[in-house]
Amino acid sequence: MSILEVKNLSVSFKQYTAGLKQIQHNVISSLNVNLEAGEILAVVGASGSGKSILAHAILGILPSNASVSGVITFEGEELTQARQQAVRGKQIALVPQSVNFLDPLMRVGSQVRTSVRKGKAVEAQRAVFKRLHLRQEVEHMYPFQLSGGMARRTLLSTAMVSGAKVMIADEPTPGLDPVVMKEALDHFREFANQGCAVMLITHDIDSALQIADKIAVFYAGTIVEIARAEDFIGQGEAIRHPYSKALWRALPQNNFIPIMGSQPHPGALPLGCLFAPRCEMATPECQEDQPEMRNLRDGMVRCIHAT
Numbered sequence: 001m002s003i004l005e006v007k008n009l010s011v012s013f014k015q016y017t018a019g020l021k022q023i024q025h026n027v028i029s030s031l032n033v034n035l036e037a038g039e040i041l042a043v044v045g046a047s048g049s050g051k052s053i054l055a056h057a058i059l060g061i062l063p064s065n066a067s068v069s070g071v072i073t074f075e076g077e078e079l080t081q082a083r084q085q086a087v088r089g090k091q092i093a094l095v096p097q098s099v100n101f102l103d104p105l106m107r108v109g110s111q112v113r114t115s116v117r118k119g120k121a122v123e124a125q126r127a128v129f130k131r132l133h134l135r136q137e138v139e140h141m142y143p144f145q146l147s148g149g150m151a152r153r154t155l156l157s158t159a160m161v162s163g164a165k166v167m168i169a170d171e172p173t174p175g176l177d178p179v180v181m182k183e184a185l186d187h188f189r190e191f192a193n194q195g196c197a198v199m200l201i202t203h204d205i206d207s208a209l210q211i212a213d214k215i216a217v218f219y220a221g222t223i224v225e226i227a228r229a230e231d232f233i234g235q236g237e238a239i240r241h242p243y244s245k246a247l248w249r250a251l252p253q254n255n256f257i258p259i260m261g262s263q264p265h266p267g268a269l270p271l272g273c274l275f276a277p278r279c280e281m282a283t284p285e286c287q288e289d290q291p292e293m294r295n296l297r298d299g300m301v302r303c304i305h306a307t
C-alpha cells in the first residue's frame with residue numbers, strides 16, 4: 001500500500017468572462033499518482049501546469065471556487081475534508097510555494113515551534129535554524145523583517161520540525177544560496193530514508209535528479225509520465241513521453257532545444273491527448289481520446305505511441 005494515493009483527481013475553477021458568461025477551467029484532469037514511504041517523488045513541468053493545485057488538493061486548501069472530484073487516500077483511508085484538516089501540518093506537511101503562508105503577526109521562532117509535536121520545541125526550532133543557516137536572533141523577528149531567502153528557510157523549518165509522514169515541498173529552493181539549498185535537499189533525503197514520503201515540486205530538474213527516486217512529469221493539468229530518476233540520462237532515450245523528452249532536451253546541458261508551441265490554456269484543452277497539438281509523433285488517433293496512463297518499462301506513460 002502506498003502511503004498517499006491520488007486516484008482520478010480532477011480540479012476545475014468556474015470563471016466569469018467579461019460578458020458574465022461562465023466558463024470552466026480544468027486545471028487538473030484524471031490525475032493518478034502514489035507516494036511511497038521512503039521515496040522522494042519529484043514533480044516537474046511547465047509553469048501553470050497544475051503542480052501547486054495538486055499540492056493544495058491533497059492538503060484540502062483549494063479556494064472555495066474550486067470543484068474537486070476523485071479520491072485521495074492517506075494510509076489506506078480516504079482523506080475527507082475533516083481528515084485533511086486533522087492531518088494538515090501534522091502527518092502531512094506542506095512547504096508552500098509562497099512566503100505569504102507565514103503568519104505576519106507572529107514571531108518566526110514561535111511559528112516554527114508551534115509545529116513541533118515531539119520533544120522540546122525550542123531546541124527543535126534552534127537546531128533546524130542552525131542547519132539552515134538562520135542566525136539565532138532571527139527567531140525573534142516578524143516575517144516582514146526577513147529577506148526572501150530567510151522567509152523560505154522559515155517555511156522549510158516549519159515543515160521539517162513537524163515530524164510528518166508525508167512532506168509536500170512546493171518549489172522550496174528558489175532564492176536559497178547553494179549551501180542552504182544542499183542542506184534542504186539533503187534534509188529531504190534523510191526524511192525519506194527515515195521512512196517519510198516526499199513530494200518535491202520543482203523547476204530545478206538537475207537538483208531533483210540528485211535526490212529523487214522517481215520523477216513525475218506534469219503537462220496541462222495531468223501527469224504524462226512517471227519515471228525512475230535514472231531514466232533521465234544522455235539524450236533521453238529511456239524517457240517515455242514525448243513531452244518529458246522535450247523537457248529534458250530543452251535543458252541547457254542537453255542542447256537547449258526549445259519546445260515549439262505552448263501549453264494549452266485550461267479553458268480550452270484539446271479533446272484527445274493534451275500534448276498532441278505540439279507533438280511530432282501525433283497521429284489522427286491521438287486527437288480522439290485522452291490516452292490512459294499505462295505501465296511501460298517499469299514506469300508509467302500517457303501516450304499511445306511511447307515505446
Ligand SMILES: Nc1ncnc2c1ncn2[C@@H]1O[C@H](COP(=O)(O)OP(=O)(O)OP(=O)(O)O)[C@@H](O)[C@H]1O
Nearest residue numbers: 013025027046047048049050051052053054063266
Ligand atoms: N484560484 C484560482 N482560480 C482560477 N484558476 C486558478 C486559480 N489558482 C490557479 N489557477 C490556475 O490553475 C492552473 C495551475 O496553476 P498552478 O499554480 O497549480 O500551476 P503550477 O504548475 O504550480 O505553476 P508554477 O510552476 O508557476 O508554480 C493555472 O492555469 C492557474 O492560472
Ligand code: NI
Nearest residue numbers: 051052053097
Ligand atoms: Ni506552483
